[in-house]
Amino acid sequence: MISNQNVPVDTTPDTPQSTSAAARLKLKEKVDRAPKAELHIHIEGSLEPELIFSLAERNGITLPYSSVESLQAAYAFTSLQSFLDIYYAGASVLIHEEDFYDMTCAYVDQALDNGIIHSEIFFDPQTHTVRGVSMETMLAGIERGLAEGEKRGLSSRLILCFLRHLSEEDALRTFNQALPYFEQYAHRLIGIGLDSSELGHPPAKFARVFSQAxxxxxxxxxxxxxxxxxSYIYEALDILRVERIDHGVRCLEDPQLVERLAQSRIALTVCPLSNLKLCVFDSLSDHNLKTLLEKGVAVTVNSDDPAYFGGHVNQNYRALIDALDLTEQQCYTLLRNSLEASFISDDKRQAMYRQLDHFWFS
Structure with a gap:
């Protein structure tokens, strides 16, 4: 559980008068440059269409799309599953270490452009091992890209995610295959997560593998x-014993759960543009992030699968500032939350707090 000492929480009610367009633009530009962490990014979901086609050509893979434009036109998702079908097709171009390296380097460039100083990145080994790609191949490429990013100022960690539409037995096999790499890449590979199709695959399905981890x-x-x-949030907290909830936006349906999250400072890694694209909310102005923030929940802003959902972290902040009329204090709280919720040492967190504060208040 994350400490809640000395963490400013914005509980100020909405101001009656909305921010002017000029003030919003100034705030967006400030947030663009602000030091921040990203805690919910699927590295395979950062593959832009142009890179997908480039890797497909390099590896002699025929995609079910005739052009970059036809692939982009298919990004009219109606649900999480409709997105995942295209997501797995895009990931099929990743074969060799160099492919994973190129994908990671492209993300590092975007992260640095977005002011990200620390990133905790998901990867899905089962997406690749089923195609005969070894864990060693994918991790060697990703690690090489992240090591170069480290030299350029991007601190990073990796979280291995299990595909929840597959069996727990498959997850356990994957976990056991990965154990040597948790030792080899102990400086980078720090934990496990759970992603893919949510409905019908409750967290409790993976109790044994999370217990082992x-x-x-x-x-x-x-x-x-x-x-x-x-109920899936409760299972993740009480059965899997997770330290962060990825998404978690439905928690508002249960006031007791909201109070629990706020008191414990268990963060939500919210992905607004993803929520919009996958029809979780009808419009961004309907998003509940601001309400969660006002209730003291440790909400963070992230991009999820930026190549598919319309933008990296800064585009998410910019869209929220417009749609929810976020204040400067609320934006600062979101930025600080991202550092608070990171899986880093207290010394490193304090240094990042100072970096943020120096930028924000100077």
Missing amino acids: LGRKMRLVAHAGEEGPV
Whole structure:
């Protein structure tokens, strides 16, 4: 659980007068440059269409799309599953270490452009091992890209995610295959998560593998409460023992759960543009992020799968500032929350707080 000492929480009610367009623009530009962390990014979901086609050509893979434009036109998702079908097709171009390296380097460039100083990145080994790509191949490429990013100022960690539409037995096999790499890349590979199709695949389905990871003192997260019910959030907290909830936006349906999250400072890694694209909310002005923030929940802003959902972290902040008329204090709280919820040492967190404060208040 994350400490809640000395963490400013914005509980100020909405101001009656909305921010002017000029003030919003100034705030967006400030947030663009602000030091921040990203805690919910699927590296395979950062693959832009142009890179997908480039890797497909390099690896002799024929895609079910005739052009970059036809692939982009298919991004009219109606649900999480309709997105995942295209997501897995895009990931099929990743074959060799160099492919994973190129994908990671492209994300590093975007992260640095977005002011990200720390990123905790999901990857889905089962998406690749089923195609005969080894864990060693994918991790070697990703690690090489992130090591170069480290030299350029991007601190990063990796979280191995299990595909929840597959069996727990498959997850356990994947976990056991990955154990040597948790040792080899101990500086980078720090924990496990749970993603893919949520409905019909409750967190409790993966109790054994999360228990094994907990026994090895790994960091634990899980997607819950995006399309799935509030009960999935409770299962993630009480059965899987996770330290962060990925998405979690349906928690507002249960006031006791909201109070629990606020008191414990268990963060939600919210992805607004993703929620909009996947029809979790009808419009961004309907999003409940601001309400959660005002209730003291440790909400963070993230991009999820930026190549598919319309933008990286800064585009998410910009869209929220417009749609929800966020204040400067609320934006600062979101930025600080992202650092608070990161799986880093207290010393490193304090240094990042100082970096943010120096930028924000100077």
